[in-house]
Amino acid sequence: LTRAAVLLVGTAALTASLSAQARELSVSTVLPDAFPWGQAAEKWAELIEERSDGRLTLRVYPNSQLVSGDQTREFSAMRSGLIDAAVGSTINWSPQVPELNLFSLPFLMPDEAAVDAVTGGEAGEMVFEAIESRGVIPLAWGENGFRQLSNSQGPVSEPEDLEGLKIRVVGSPLFQDTFSALDADPTQMSWADAKPALTTGAVDGQENPLSVFDVARIDQVGQEYLTLWNYMNDPLVFAVNQNVWQTLDEVDRELLRETAIEAGKWEIAMTREQESERLASIQARGVTVTELTDEQHQAFVEATQSVYEKWVPRIGEDLVEAARSAIDAR
Numbered sequence: 001l002t003r004a005a006v007l008l009v010g011t012a013a014l015t016a017s018l019s020a021q022a023r024e025l026s027v028s029t030v031l032p033d034a035f036p037w038g039q040a041a042e043k044w045a046e047l048i049e050e051r052s053d054g055r056l057t058l059r060v061y062p063n064s065q066l067v068s069g070d071q072t073r074e075f076s077a078m079r080s081g082l083i084d085a086a087v088g089s090t091i092n093w094s095p096q097v098p099e100l101n102l103f104s105l106p107f108l109m110p111d112e113a114a115v116d117a118v119t120g121g122e123a124g125e126m127v128f129e130a131i132e133s134r135g136v137i138p139l140a141w142g143e144n145g146f147r148q149l150s151n152s153q154g155p156v157s158e159p160e161d162l163e164g165l166k167i168r169v170v171g172s173p174l175f176q177d178t179f180s181a182l183d184a185d186p187t188q189m190s191w192a193d194a195k196p197a198l199t200t201g202a203v204d205g206q207e208n209p210l211s212v213f214d215v216a217r218i219d220q221v222g223q224e225y226l227t228l229w230n231y232m233n234d235p236l237v238f239a240v241n242q243n244v245w246q247t248l249d250e251v252d253r254e255l256l257r258e259t260a261i262e263a264g265k266w267e268i269a270m271t272r273e274q275e276s277e278r279l280a281s282i283q284a285r286g287v288t289v290t291e292l293t294d295e296q297h298q299a300f301v302e303a304t305q306s307v308y309e310k311w312v313p314r315i316g317e318d319l320v321e322a323a324r325s326a327i328d329a330r
């Protein structure tokens with residue numbers, strides 16, 4: 001045997017033994033499996049368990065525990081390899097991937113069909129390229145849902161009603177701008193800090209999808225007023241660290257992608273199907289629910305235009321344009 005041949009045989013044996021070994025990947029989420037978001041990650045793990053013949057295991061770590069509760073560090077932790085994978089919110093990743101602020105532009109997405117047109121089309125591909133260019137491999141979409149506004153002080157049906165209300169907001173500075181444009185008093189904090197702040201009255205309100213309001217029993221911490229304003233949809237992205245991805249063979253890459261897509265579709269359908277039931281149970285617990293007339297909706301749209309002026313250039317004119325055409329053509 002020549003020296004090259006010995007080397008080749010050695011490498012092949014090493015590769016074979018590596019791939020024969022079971023591999024465990026950590027998957028970070030903010031919300032645990034009492035919520036659709038956590039269930040999305042669990043579903044992904046289940047499908048991998050069923051189909052990988054023991055080669056791969058996904059171990060889900062909820063409550064942002066791998067980043068000590070600081071959900072806005074999840075993307076950086078995944079990029080650096082501290083976390084292998086995540087099912088994460090575009091809001092929480094937007095400090096590192098500015099294009100993800102697309103989804104937080106107030107009142108851009110009128111309905112679920114608009115969300116699907118954006119994520120499933122050219123705009124969605126552009127967003128995935130933006131994620132990949134920052135060192136993380138995006139695989140599939142999920143959904144936290146349309147975010148609705150709640151508070152402890154009174155019904156909100158027009159921008160004036162928000163004046164001076166302290167609102168807990170997430171992630172990107174875009175949220176500070178949206179709520180400042182509405183003359184509210186936004187304060188940024190993690191989900192881990194949000195419920196205590198609502199409990200003590202340190203903040204008057206918050207915004208989250210109905211599933212989060214319902215499962216976390218936000219009404220029990222004084223949030224008696226809920227406004228259905230659909231001001232933004234919060235998609236989730238299934239993703240894997242780039243170095244981890246490079247060590248996987250084609251079969252396992254395809255498996256991770258196909259199971260992420262399946263888990264995402266399953267979770268999106270479930271989240272949407274449960275919406276009306278969730279609203280009914282929130283109402284049954286005594287929460288006052290406000291729906292906006294077209295005129296009231298329009299007042300919020302106009303009051304938040306400054307957010308577009310500042311943020312469209314940061315997100316990218318092309319991306320916003322692609323999203324708008326997809327929405328118009330839905």
Ligand code: X2X
Nearest residue numbers: 030089091170190191208
């Ligand atoms: O922190 C939130 O509000 C949550 C749970 O919805 C996100 O992580 C975006």
